[in-house]
Amino acid sequence: VNPVIVAIDGPSGTGKSSTSRAVADKLGLRYLDTGAMYRAITWWMLSNGVDVNDPVAVADQAGKPTLVSGTDPTAPTITVDGLDAAGPIRTQEVTAAVSAVSAVPEVRARLVELQRAAVATATDGIVVEGRDIGTTVLPAAGVKIFLTASAEARAARRSGELNGSVSVAATQAALIQRDAADSSRVASPLAKAADAIEVDTTELTLTQVIENIVALVEEKR
Numbered sequence: 001v002n003p004v005i006v007a008i009d010g011p012s013g014t015g016k017s018s019t020s021r022a023v024a025d026k027l028g029l030r031y032l033d034t035g036a037m038y039r040a041i042t043w044w045m046l047s048n049g050v051d052v053n054d055p056v057a058v059a060d061q062a063g064k065p066t067l068v069s070g071t072d073p074t075a076p077t078i079t080v081d082g083l084d085a086a087g088p089i090r091t092q093e094v095t096a097a098v099s100a101v102s103a104v105p106e107v108r109a110r111l112v113e114l115q116r117a118a119v120a121t122a123t124d125g126i127v128v129e130g131r132d133i134g135t136t137v138l139p140a141a142g143v144k145i146f147l148t149a150s151a152e153a154r155a156a157r158r159s160g161e162l163n164g165s166v167s168v169a170a171t172q173a174a175l176i177q178r179d180a181a182d183s184s185r186v187a188s189p190l191a192k193a194a195d196a197i198e199v200d201t202t203e204l205t206l207t208q209v210i211e212n213i214v215a216l217v218e219e220k221r
């Protein structure tokens with residue numbers, strides 16, 4: 001059998017990460033979280049005093065950090081210059097800055113190269129989650145999924161992950177702003193590939209979403 005490549009794209013708060021990890025684990029595939037890579041390079045920029053709102057400065061530094069992603073779906077890891085970035089990339093500071101950094105073409109070119117290299121080494125196949133995987137990074141992926149959910153459902157889920165430390169209304173406003181930035185940027189925006197299967201998760205449990213996607217992949221394998 002050919003290694004199956006599964007692209008899972010969609011806006012924030014649709015359950016992409018939980019879904020992608022579980023699908024990879026159930027099918028014995030590797031797992032790559034490309035959002036974590038954009039967050040990691042953003043964290044490095046902030047830590048090194050780069051003005052994240054200056055695309056020229058960001059482009060200039062884009063080649064500097066060394067990023068390494070571990071692709072075990074049960075324990076994904078990410079390091080930047082050898083430092084564990086898993087915790088720091090989830091802060092609100094990084095979340096607020098990541099859309100500006102990820103809009104810079106030099107950043108995308110660098111990370112897309114790393115993403116394709118990770119896929120090339122995944123001889124048993126891989127699930128890759130992000131925003132532009134089906135459209136730009138892996139246009140030949142065997143299975144393409146576009147996950148959606150209502151803005152209310154997405155905000156409620158994300159606010160649950162933050163243990164209620166931020167109000168649902170504030171979370172929803174931040175999500176909408178980030179998705180608008182990600183969808184309207186010039187360099188490979190968040191978009192559904194023409195041949196992607198859209199799965200609306202608003203009324204589905206996580207288990208149902210996982211089972212639907214596992215079935216879709218098994219059909220294609």
Ligand code: C5P
Nearest residue numbers: 034035036038098099102130131132182
């Ligand atoms: O998936 P996550 O919310 O962690 O992604 C963080 C950010 O990384 C997104 O808001 C987007 O700006 C960027 N991103 C991207 N392309 C991808 C994955 C993530 O631009 N393939």
